[in-house]
Structure formats: structure tokens, C-alpha cells
Amino acid sequence: MNDTIVEARNLIKHYKDLNALDNVNLSLSANRIYGLLGRNGAGKTTLMSILTAQAFATSGEALVFGASAYENDAVLSRICFIRESQKYPDDFQPRHAFRSAALFYKNWDQDFADRLAEDFQLPVKRRIKKLSRGQLSAVGVIIGLASRAELTFFDEPYLGLDAVARQLFYDRLVEDYAEHPRTIILSSHLIDEVANLLEHVVVIDRGRIIMDADAEDIRGSAVTVSGSADKVDAFLAGRKILHRETLGSLASVTVDEALSSRERNEALELGLELSPVSLQQLVVRKTMAGFGTTSTTGDFADDTLEARR
Amino acid sequence: MSRTMAVARMQLINKWTYLGWPLTILAASFLMSLAIFALIPVNEGKYGGGSQAPMWYFMVLGIQSMTLVFPFSQGLSISRRAFYLGTLGLFSLIALGMTGIYLLGGVIEGATNGWGVNGYFFKIPWVTDGPWYSTAAFFFIVMMFMFIIGFWFATIFKRWGSNGTLVSTLGTAVILIGLAALTTLLEWWGHVGNWMGQQTPLSISGWAALLCVALAAGSYTTLRRATP
Amino acid sequence: MLMIDDSKPIFLQIAELIENGIVDGSMAEESQVPSTNEFAAFHRINPATAAKGVNLLVDSGILYKRRGIGMFVAKGARAQLVARRTEEFFEQYVKPLALEARKLGISAEQLNTMIERSSGLDPEPGTDKERSAAL
Structure with a gap:
């Protein structure tokens, strides 16, 4: 089950004045749904392009199904990457x-493609040039799903799709994946929407991988403690702090650690409030920690201040 | 090999691109030429350049193969080699078919005394004067040349952007001007003129074929490292 | 309606959801539970995660597999869960309740009276139905 099918070793991609990929090491296993998360321009598309031999690395090695995909029909025929x-x-x-697509993917399911086109209300007889942004995304989504390639990349597939269509995509993805397990790499910066679909999460930031962990291990791995500032600070002394916010004498501090049930009780006795940290919040915090204090919130929706029960 | 064939078949899914448009353009241009021939009240043979219209479309086709079909082929995980061979192979067949139509058109034209109005669409002085195979070679090579030059320019553009295209265009111009200047300097125009005079449509086709092969090889080398 | 949140791993939450169904009786002993794929599609979660939650209950003897048919609630599952939940109830609810009561100066008698008062309350209408529908 857990054979490695993608292996990146010391991948570096330089553009003129930009390190698009800065020594990326990565290994992905078969039949899982991966999330490749990060801000716009973090290097997600570059990484996927190099893995699929659509682009070239400055140095390093990218192996897919044990070999380079470059001009390799045996490998390429098992990959689908609609950008x-x-x-x-x-x-x-x-x-x-x-x-x-049906000519090139042996597992192509035309009925499935037809159903999806109907679901997305895609005008299949209109010229692609004349489609809306959302309809264009739907074309890519349908090819990605119906090709049932062993290794399928979805590169921010939701652009221009409304909430209903996006949900449709997530639903069809889970259903079809359950029936036909394969490796899916879902690149996204709408993390909240996809978090529950992912089995494993890879976060890339400015060309570096800053998180590479099972989604379930991440869930509950961080916690936000809020209450009066001095109590919060005393309680969290010596811990790995990801983020700190204050409002008057109140503080809300996120730590990159889980609390034991004894510690949770202790916090409650101190009158502190504990709230879970979503994957999206965690990624935002980690990304911003990398940037130092001068960072801006960027593309991520930041709902950290939202009171959560 | 089957993926190369599939590349060719993929480009025939929409029949207009490689079949419908070239034939429509040829037919439209033919009918227009015929109408004009009929309107000109002269009795000697009338020749028009209308038969070259599809050639320009082939250049556009060459450009679009690289700028649009290539990125799509990459999305379907088609190797650069399969894309190149499939596309060029398909176009060769199309060019062959079109050549057939031109030859046939020429035969009918001759038999009907210029469509009854003494107008010649397929027959071009000097070019079609030789034997049929010389005419065929000429048309075929010209079509291939137009497609490949479009393809080649687009590869340059894909790989090196507008700067690369500018440099290669300027470079070509500079070389041509340089050669002309050199010829003037060495007073070789007479020799050049003699040489030109000795050329037949068949030998011109030969030279153009050499150029085609060079450009096609150049495109392939560039394509090998091109990104969508 | 969706009760998946970010406080802990989803597979634990799935296991809890099934346990809830068994405890409140909407999933009877010896009845079949939905497949992992059905759980995944319904909750829009990764099928592997759903399977992990179900397997957790198989390992603890709450569910059992019938080859080629599916997953069933084991005999005695409810009693087993109620016993465990009672202990958890003390930890999760009684303890914080007592703590908060002490903070507010509420005596043990007052607390008892309050609990008696609340026992006459109906649960929110529809809650049970929604819960079983969600499973």
C-alpha cells in the first residue's frame, strides 16, 4: 500500500532573481490524498511542474514511479497534471x-466525465475560449477526475468556481477516490475547505517545505490559550509560541504543542480558555513565523480572532 | 509509437482545424478568383495568386501547434517527442493530400481551358511548367516550409520569449543583409544571377527541403527543453 | 449539522459519532453500520481517516466485521460504552461543573437542586433525530 511513488531529492529551481524551489526533499506514497498547501507563489506549481517533467529543475532529482518522467512514456502515461x-x-x-484525454488515459471513464459535465453545468459544445473562468476550471477538474490516473495533480482547481461547485468537486473527489484509490495531490490555498479531505499535508513556503505530516497528527497538535495576559504567559512559559495577540489586558497565544489532559484541567482551573487551531490557522501562523514580524496576512483568510467554542 | 499516433488523432478530433479550414479557404479563394477571372474582359490567359491562401493558414497552424496544442499535450502527459512526431507526421499527410488537390486542379484547369474563362488558379508560370512530380514537390515543400517556419518561430518564442524572437528575427535579417553586402563587395551578383537562372522548380524545392530539415531539427532541439 | 471540528483527530471524532449512535440507541446491537466510504462521503472526509475511526471500534470490540457483508454493532457494545462514558462524564462534565460552582460560591445542595430542576427539561426538539440522520 505504502510504496513510495514520488521522490524529490534536493530539488532546486532558480529563476533570474528568485529561488522558486530551495532544496526540496519530499517522498509521497501510493493511494493517498495529499494537500500541497502554501501561498500564491510559494512554489507549488513549480514543484508539480518539475515532478511531471513539464518544467526542469536547476539541480536535484525528481523520480516518479521510480524514474524521471522526462520523455518517459511509461511514467507519463500514469500521470495527469492539468494546470x-x-x-x-x-x-x-x-x-x-x-x-x-480518452486517447491517452487507459482508465478514462467517459460516463463519469459526462455526469460531471452535467453536474457542473458545463456547456460541452461551446468553444473553450468562450468559457467563463469557472467553466474553464471545471474542464480541468473533469479531466483530472475522469482520467483516473494513478498520480493526479489538481492545481488550485477551484478558481472561478462558486461555493456550490467547489463542494461538488470535493464530494465527487472523495466518492471517486473511495471507489478507485489513487494518489491525489491537491494544491490549494483554501485550506479550510480541503482540510478534512487530506490524509497528508505538505506546506511549502518560499520554495521550502515547512511542514510534512499526516493530517491527523496535525489536528490538535497546536492550541490557542486565551485569558488574562499575565496568567496566559505564566502558564505557557517555556513553550513554543507561534503567535501572540493582545487586547488590553487579555492575551490570546497559540502554541505549537498539544496539552495533556492534566495540563488542560490546569488551564481551566486558572480560568484560561482553550480553543482548537484549524489547519488553516496553523499554516498561516507557521508561514508568518517564517517571515518574521514584518509579514502581512497574505492570501490566507485569517479567522484566528473569531471566538470558537 | 501508439502515443504518437494518438497525438495525430487528437488533432483530428476537431475536423475543422486540419481539414475543414484549409479546404474552405482553398474553395473560397478559388471561387473568388474564378469570379474575378470571369469579370476581366481579356482573352489571353489570366493568372492569380489565390492558390497561396491556404499556405498562410498553414503558418498560423504551425504557430498554434506550438503555443496552444503543445501546452495541452503537456497537460495530458504526452512526451515532447510524441507531440513533435505526431504533429509533424499529421501535417505531412495533410500537405500530401493538399498537393494531390493542387495537381488534380491543375489537370482539370488545363482540360477545361482555364475553367472556360481562360483563368488559371492552380497553374503558376514557371512553377508548374515542369513535369508533374516537380510541381508536386514544389507545392508539398512550400506547405511544409510554411508550417515548419511557424512552428519554429513559436518554439523560439516559447523558449526565449519575445526577446528571443526579436533576436532571432534580427539575427536572420543581419545575416541576409551581410550576405548581400558581401556579394556586392565581391561583385558576385552576376554569378548569383546566373545561378538563379539555372534553378528549376525542382532544384528550388530541394534547397527549400534542406532548409525545412534544418528548421525542423532546430525546432525539435528547442522543443526538448521547452516548457508549456 | 456537521460535527467534525479541529480539536482532535477526525478518526476519533468518527469513532465518537458511532459510539453516540450506539449509546442513544439509534444504532442497535447486531445492526449494520454504514461503510467507511459512506461515512467519508457523508462527512466529506478522507476515506482512510474514516476507516481508521471504524477500525478503532473494531479493535475495542464495539464493532465487528462480517466478511463480504460489512460492519455490525457487537453484542454488549452499549453496556461497554456506557460504563466508559460514565467515567468520562465525571472527568469531562462533573469536574468542571464543580470547579465553576466553587468559583461562583454555589454549595453542593444548591447544585443538587439545580440538577433536579434541569431533569424536568426536555432535550431540544429534533436533536435525536438529527443525530441519527447524521449517522
Whole structure:
């Protein structure tokens, strides 16, 4: 079950004045749903492009199914990577794109593609050039799902899709994955929406991997303690603090550690409030910790201050 | 090999791109030329350049293969080699078919005395004067040349952006001007003129074929490192 | 309606949801429980995570597998859960209740009176139905 199918070793990608990938080491196993999370421009698309041999690394090694994907039909035929800015031939309609995909993916399921097109209300006979941004995303999503490739990448597949369509995508993904297990890599910065779908999380920030852990291990691995500032600080003395916010004499501090049940009781006795930290909050905190104090909130929705019970 | 074939089949999914448009353009241009021939009240043979219209479309096709079909092929995990061979292979067949149409058109044109109005669409002085295989080679190579030059330019653009395209265009111009200047300097224009005079449509096709092969090889080398 | 939150691993929450169903009787002993894929699709979670939650209950003898048919609630599962939950109830509810009561200066008698008063209260209408529908 847990064979390694993707292996990146010391991957470096330099652009003129930018380190898009800065020594990335990564290993992914078969038949899991991975989340590749990070801000816009963190290196998500670059990493996926290099793994699929659509782009080239400056140095390092990228192995997929044990070999480089570059000009390697045996490897390539098992991969599907429709990028967020995917281009299509000028005269193509969605149904042409689907028929093309059917030529190259042996597991292609045309019925499934037809159902999805109906679900997404995609006009399959309109020229792709004339589709809306959301409809364009739907074309990519449908190819990604219906190709049932052993290794499928979804590169921010939700752009332009409304909440209903996004939910539809997540639902179909889980259903189809349950029936046809395969390796899915879902790149996203809408972390709250996908968090529960992921089995493993890889967070990339400015070309570096800053988190690589099972989603279940991350859940509950951090906690926010709030209450009067002096009590909070005394209680958390010596712990790994990710973030601190104050409001008058009150403080809300997030620590990158789980509390034992004894410690939780202790906190409650002190009159402190404990609240869980969502994956999204944790990623935001870790990303910002990397930036130092000058950072801005960036693309992540920041709902840390929201009172949670 | 089967993936190369699939690349060719993929580009025939929408029949307009490789079949519908070239034939429509040819037919439209033919009918227009015929209308004009009929309107000109002269009795000697009338020749038009209308038959070259599809050629320009082939150049656009070459450009789009690289700028749009290539990125799509990458999304479907098609190797660069399979994309290149499949695309060029398909176009060769299309060019062959079109050449057939041009030859046939020329035969009918001759038999009907210029469609009854003494107008010549497929027949071009000098070019089609030789034997049929010389005419065929000429048309075929010109079509291939247009497609490959479009493809080649787009590869340069894909790989090196607009700067690369500018440099290669300027570079080509500089080399041509340099050669012309050199010829003037050495007073070789007479020789060049003689050489030109000795060329036949068949030998011109030969030279163009060499250029095609060079450009096609160049495109492939560039494509090997191109990103979508 | 969805009760998955971020406080702890999802597989634990799935296990708890099934346990809740068994304790409140909406999942009878010897009845079949939904498949892991059904749990995953319903809660929009990773199927592997759902399976982990179900397997946790299989390991502790609450559920058992019938080959080729599916997962069933074991005999005696409810009693086992109630015993464990009673202990947890003390830790999770009685202790903080007592703590808060002490903070507010509420005596043990007053607390007893309050508990008696609340026993006449109906649970929120519809709650049980929703819960079993969610499973």
C-alpha cells in the first residue's frame, strides 16, 4: 500500500532573481490524498511542474514511479497534471478536450466525465475560449477526475468556481477516490475547505517545505490559550509560541504543542480558555513565523480572532 | 509509437482545424478568383495568386501547434517527442493530400481551358511548367516550409520569449543583409544571377527541403527543453 | 449539522459519532453500520481517516466485521460504552461543573437542586433525530 511513488531529492529551481524551489526533499506514497498547501507563489506549481517533467529543475532529482518522467512514456502515461492556467487548442470545445484525454488515459471513464459535465453545468459544445473562468476550471477538474490516473495533480482547481461547485468537486473527489484509490495531490490555498479531505499535508513556503505530516497528527497538535495576559504567559512559559495577540489586558497565544489532559484541567482551573487551531490557522501562523514580524496576512483568510467554542 | 499516433488523432478530433479550414479557404479563394477571372474582359490567359491562401493558414497552424496544442499535450502527459512526431507526421499527410488537390486542379484547369474563362488558379508560370512530380514537390515543400517556419518561430518564442524572437528575427535579417553586402563587395551578383537562372522548380524545392530539415531539427532541439 | 471540528483527530471524532449512535440507541446491537466510504462521503472526509475511526471500534470490540457483508454493532457494545462514558462524564462534565460552582460560591445542595430542576427539561426538539440522520 505504502510504496513510495514520488521522490524529490534536493530539488532546486532558480529563476533570474528568485529561488522558486530551495532544496526540496519530499517522498509521497501510493493511494493517498495529499494537500500541497502554501501561498500564491510559494512554489507549488513549480514543484508539480518539475515532478511531471513539464518544467526542469536547476539541480536535484525528481523520480516518479521510480524514474524521471522526462520523455518517459511509461511514467507519463500514469500521470495527469492539468494546470490552473491550462491552455487548450484554439478550436476546441470541452467535449473535444475530453475525447483527447480518452486517447491517452487507459482508465478514462467517459460516463463519469459526462455526469460531471452535467453536474457542473458545463456547456460541452461551446468553444473553450468562450468559457467563463469557472467553466474553464471545471474542464480541468473533469479531466483530472475522469482520467483516473494513478498520480493526479489538481492545481488550485477551484478558481472561478462558486461555493456550490467547489463542494461538488470535493464530494465527487472523495466518492471517486473511495471507489478507485489513487494518489491525489491537491494544491490549494483554501485550506479550510480541503482540510478534512487530506490524509497528508505538505506546506511549502518560499520554495521550502515547512511542514510534512499526516493530517491527523496535525489536528490538535497546536492550541490557542486565551485569558488574562499575565496568567496566559505564566502558564505557557517555556513553550513554543507561534503567535501572540493582545487586547488590553487579555492575551490570546497559540502554541505549537498539544496539552495533556492534566495540563488542560490546569488551564481551566486558572480560568484560561482553550480553543482548537484549524489547519488553516496553523499554516498561516507557521508561514508568518517564517517571515518574521514584518509579514502581512497574505492570501490566507485569517479567522484566528473569531471566538470558537 | 501508439502515443504518437494518438497525438495525430487528437488533432483530428476537431475536423475543422486540419481539414475543414484549409479546404474552405482553398474553395473560397478559388471561387473568388474564378469570379474575378470571369469579370476581366481579356482573352489571353489570366493568372492569380489565390492558390497561396491556404499556405498562410498553414503558418498560423504551425504557430498554434506550438503555443496552444503543445501546452495541452503537456497537460495530458504526452512526451515532447510524441507531440513533435505526431504533429509533424499529421501535417505531412495533410500537405500530401493538399498537393494531390493542387495537381488534380491543375489537370482539370488545363482540360477545361482555364475553367472556360481562360483563368488559371492552380497553374503558376514557371512553377508548374515542369513535369508533374516537380510541381508536386514544389507545392508539398512550400506547405511544409510554411508550417515548419511557424512552428519554429513559436518554439523560439516559447523558449526565449519575445526577446528571443526579436533576436532571432534580427539575427536572420543581419545575416541576409551581410550576405548581400558581401556579394556586392565581391561583385558576385552576376554569378548569383546566373545561378538563379539555372534553378528549376525542382532544384528550388530541394534547397527549400534542406532548409525545412534544418528548421525542423532546430525546432525539435528547442522543443526538448521547452516548457508549456 | 456537521460535527467534525479541529480539536482532535477526525478518526476519533468518527469513532465518537458511532459510539453516540450506539449509546442513544439509534444504532442497535447486531445492526449494520454504514461503510467507511459512506461515512467519508457523508462527512466529506478522507476515506482512510474514516476507516481508521471504524477500525478503532473494531479493535475495542464495539464493532465487528462480517466478511463480504460489512460492519455490525457487537453484542454488549452499549453496556461497554456506557460504563466508559460514565467515567468520562465525571472527568469531562462533573469536574468542571464543580470547579465553576466553587468559583461562583454555589454549595453542593444548591447544585443538587439545580440538577433536579434541569431533569424536568426536555432535550431540544429534533436533536435525536438529527443525530441519527447524521449517522
